Structure formats: structure tokens, C-alpha cells
Amino acid sequence: MKPSLYALDMASLEQVVVSLGEPKFRAKQIWEFMMNKRVASIDEMHNIPKKLKDKLSAKYQLFDMKIVKVQGSEESSTKKYLISLRDGHQVEAVLMKYAHGNSICISSQVGCRMGCTFCASTIDGLARNLESYELWEQISIVAADANVRVSHVVLMGSGEPLDNFEAVVEFIKTVSNQEHLGIGQRHITVSTCGLVNRIDQLADEKLQITLAISLHQPFNDERSLVVPVNKKYPIEVLMASVDRYIALTGRRVTVEYALIKGVNDTREHAGALVKLLKGKLIHVNLIPINPIEERDYEPTLKKDVLQFKKMLESGKLNVTVRRELGDDIDAACGQLRRSFEQN
Ligand code: SF4
Incomplete structure (x- = not known):
């Protein structure tokens, strides 16, 4: 090829x-x-x-990857792309149109080895890391298809970005260059399940990106069940690393919290989160999860999401609820790839 x-x-x-x-x-x-x-x-x-x-x-060819399927959700202005790479592996990207610009969520690995139990991307393990150019090529192929300028990038598709550290750092430095795609570092978000050694390394790079931590649980025993990396890097170690990251970069960190009915959405969880995060330069993003066929989880009801948000806010945390991407387009990471492979 x-x-x-x-x-x-x-x-x-x-x-x-x-x-x-x-x-x-x-x-x-x-x-x-x-x-x-x-x-x-x-x-x-x-x-x-x-x-x-x-x-x-x-x-040469312009792209060595191709779009094999597009799922669009017109009412939410969200489009999900299934992309086939040069070796036949597939990854996903999601284009979201907001009033402030167009944002794209891209993948950093084919599959993932982190084993988070609510996630479809990890079910078949890690196939391979993406090369740095494959990260920006996802942006360009989707931008060409939709004919829109992409202004914001989120590394939250399949893969743990910090498990592909060198390629991801090269990606950030390259696309933020005005001679390249010119996407400002403040418009790039990197999401991690908590690889502390890599967060420390990233802090030393002193980039101006937004770091997002997929926390999902304030209690170590429960977090270890859904995010296995917690056994290696428990919450107190993770938070110490986040404190160091904030001190070195001056950047506010986002804590991602996917609400799962009856699992992590109780009053006790809200109270523990407040205790853990209060007074830190942190913003909490609540995510109503999408149901995954292979996993036995249900999303928290909308009214309970709002109640949970209220409890965090009364503890003086800064909180938003992420816009739902819609179950109609298999929007949880890894879902489109798996549903395509199974058909
Ligand atoms: S949530 Fe992210 S880190 Fe966890 S298994 Fe899925 S892709 Fe990997």
C-alpha cells in the first residue's frame, strides 16, 4: 500500500x-x-x-486510511466515523458540532489493554498503538468528509492515550503548530484512566492541553473493580500526581465521572467525591453512560444525574454534565467498531 x-x-x-x-x-x-x-x-x-x-x-496517497461507515445523529449534530487503517484494523472518531466550533474525538490505539469494565474498546485487548500521523490523519479525513474546520480535539476514542505516550506528545506538538493543523493546545484534551508514571512525565512537558482523568469512583475498592489500573495506582497516588500536574502546568484538570445506575451514583459517592476534590483546580464532568450490549450496566436516570450534580455543587465543586451523544449512534468508545465487526 x-x-x-x-x-x-x-x-x-x-x-x-x-x-x-x-x-x-x-x-x-x-x-x-x-x-x-x-x-x-x-x-x-x-x-x-x-x-x-x-x-x-x-x-503516495493522500490518506492511507478510509472511512468505512458513518453514523449520523442529525438532532445532536454528532457523526460517528468507523475508519479502516492501512493494515485493516479499525478505529473510531466522533465529530461533534458545537456553537463554539467543531470538536473531534479520536482514537489513540487499536483496542486497549486497560480493561475498564464499562468500556467496549478493551474487550478484545490491545491490537497496536497508532502512529502519531494516524492521529492527525483521523482529523483530516473526517474534516474533509464533513467539510468543516475542526477547532477542538479530544483523545477519548479507543485506547489509553498515555499508553501510547511518545506518539501522543508528538501529535500535540505537531498539530498545535500554526504551520500544521494549527489546533491550539488549549483546545486539545487528553483523557487517561490514571497512568501515574505517564501523568508525571506529561507534567514535565509543560503542555497547555487539558488533562482529563477518568475517575468514575471515589473509593479504591470499588474503583479497582471497574478501572483495574487503580490496583497499581490507587486514588491517593493518582491525586498526588494530579496535584503535581496542576502545580507544574497551571492548568485546570477535568475529572470524568461516568454515572452507572446503582454502582457509583449514591449520596455516599457524591460525598466522597467532594471530600477528594474540594479546593483543587479541578472541574468535574458527569457522563451519563451509554448502555453496552456486552456489559451489564445501566445509565443513571436523568433526574438522578441532576441530583448527583446538585450534591457535588453544594460541596463547592465545579460541575457540568456532558452532552449525551445518543445511544442511536453507538457512541460509547469501541461500540461502532464492535457492532460492525459482528455484522
Ligand atoms: S475507558 Fe479508555 S482506558 Fe479504559 S479500557 Fe476503555 S479505552 Fe481503555
Whole structure:
């Protein structure tokens, strides 16, 4: 299979263009089409001479991944993409249109080895890490399909981003460059289930991204049952690492809390969360979960979500409820990939 142009940086693209016997400035024009004009193929680069497009197409393709399925939920302006990678593995990306811009949730790994019990992505384990270019290629292929500019990125699709640390850090540094996709670091969120060694390493990078911690439980014994990495890095160790992260970066951290009926949505859980998070530069994001066929969990009822939110707010925590993505589009991570593979 021919390699993707998105795997090249600007200097390598210039070398390719020159090696094809064309002037160097053409590389800048090609780059502009890739980064800003959302073309879907080399052929659509209209002011590039046909001769160069032919020579380029003989050696490269614009994307080495392809969209195999799109599920749209018109009323919520959310579209979920199933993307097939060059080796046939599949990942998911979700495009969400908000008033403040278009946000995309992308995958960082094929599958995941973290074993969180509420998550469909981990059921078949980890197949492989994505390369850094495959992260920004997901953004570009979806932006080209929907013909929209993507302004915000969330690494919360399949995979534990910090388990693919080097590629994810390279991704952040690359796409936030104005010469590349130009997505500001403050518009990038990296979500982790709590790999403390990697959070410490990330803090030392002093990036301006938002770090999101998938906490989901304030009690160690219960958290270890749903987020197995908690056995290695229990909550008090995780929170010490979060404190260090905040001190070093000055950035507010988000705590993700997926509400599961009867499992983590009681008054005791709310009280323990307040005790754990009060006074910290932390924002709590409550997520009403989507039911997963293979898992025996039910989402907390809407009225109980609001009640839980109230309890946290009365403990002086800063709380929002994440917009529901809709069960109609299999929006929990890993669900679309699995439903596609099973059909
Ligand atoms: S929730 Fe995230 S870290 Fe946990 S298994 Fe799923 S993809 Fe992996």
C-alpha cells in the first residue's frame, strides 16, 4: 500500500517534490491543501499541475486510511466515523458540532489493554498503538468528509492515550503548530484512566492541553473493580500526581465521572467525591453512560444525574454534565467498531 502524505513533514514533502523534478514551492501549495483546504484526494488539489499530481499519486496517497461507515445523529449534530487503517484494523472518531466550533474525538490505539469494565474498546485487548500521523490523519479525513474546520480535539476514542505516550506528545506538538493543523493546545484534551508514571512525565512537558482523568469512583475498592489500573495506582497516588500536574502546568484538570445506575451514583459517592476534590483546580464532568450490549450496566436516570450534580455543587465543586451523544449512534468508545465487526 502506498504511504500517506500525512506521514510526511514539510521538509520531507519538499524533498519528495524536488525528487520528482518539480520546484520546491509546490510542496508548500500541496501542504496548504492538506492542512487548510480539506481536500479528499490528491486529484482535488486544483492548482497543482496534473503532471505533478500523477507523479505524486504513483508513489503516495493522500490518506492511507478510509472511512468505512458513518453514523449520523442529525438532532445532536454528532457523526460517528468507523475508519479502516492501512493494515485493516479499525478505529473510531466522533465529530461533534458545537456553537463554539467543531470538536473531534479520536482514537489513540487499536483496542486497549486497560480493561475498564464499562468500556467496549478493551474487550478484545490491545491490537497496536497508532502512529502519531494516524492521529492527525483521523482529523483530516473526517474534516474533509464533513467539510468543516475542526477547532477542538479530544483523545477519548479507543485506547489509553498515555499508553501510547511518545506518539501522543508528538501529535500535540505537531498539530498545535500554526504551520500544521494549527489546533491550539488549549483546545486539545487528553483523557487517561490514571497512568501515574505517564501523568508525571506529561507534567514535565509543560503542555497547555487539558488533562482529563477518568475517575468514575471515589473509593479504591470499588474503583479497582471497574478501572483495574487503580490496583497499581490507587486514588491517593493518582491525586498526588494530579496535584503535581496542576502545580507544574497551571492548568485546570477535568475529572470524568461516568454515572452507572446503582454502582457509583449514591449520596455516599457524591460525598466522597467532594471530600477528594474540594479546593483543587479541578472541574468535574458527569457522563451519563451509554448502555453496552456486552456489559451489564445501566445509565443513571436523568433526574438522578441532576441530583448527583446538585450534591457535588453544594460541596463547592465545579460541575457540568456532558452532552449525551445518543445511544442511536453507538457512541460509547469501541461500540461502532464492535457492532460492525459482528455484522
Ligand atoms: S475507558 Fe479508555 S482506558 Fe479504559 S479500557 Fe476503555 S479505552 Fe481503555
